[in-house]
Amino acid sequence: GQNIDQPTEMTATEGAIVQINCTYQTSGFNGLFWYQQHAGEAPTFLSYNVLDGLEEKGRFSSFLSRSKGYSYLLLKELQMKDSASYLCAAMDSNYQLIWGAGTKLIIKP
């Protein structure tokens, strides 16, 4: 079956760095997406990886290892506004997104 695993909840301190891990098993693979979702709002796109390696975009970076079925989202210089759920989603061979349940990130002052 197809499956995405990510931690349910993480806590970090303002100004620090946090890494949110995601492992995936899909029928075929056409890329890995990360989305941010604030409580009561819609998901918004953060990053897309299809090749192995690190993609950096400002304070956020995303890493992919296709051989390990593994990705992480790295958030630097955490701000209170980064408190949100972070959704990992893998695209399968039919170009359908398989979503994880999300990681709720709590930022403490």
Add this chain to the structure above:
Amino acid sequence: TAGITQAPTSQILAAGRSMTLRCTQDMRHNAMYWYRQDLGLGLRLIHYSNTAGTTGKGEVPDGYSVSRANTDDFPLTLASAVPSQTSVYFCASSSEGGNYEQFFGPGTRLTVL
């Protein structure tokens, strides 16, 4: 720019009643999607459309139907609602079907009693 809009924002519906959730985008995107989001579960795809005039079934299509008469609109219909359809429903669009960024509407919170 409105982007993608959904209506209603929320709704309480009696079991057995029918309802249509509306979704409109103004980005001229070819692909559109309907998801449901339930606590503790990931977003699950209900139906999708890669272009006007075509639709396809996602992971959880039972009890739902869609149509795509034009590029902008993608309504989702519940023919006879059941309590298990209580959820938050998100409509999304992307420029093409495939590995493109999806843009999400604000969601419709539906409660079926």
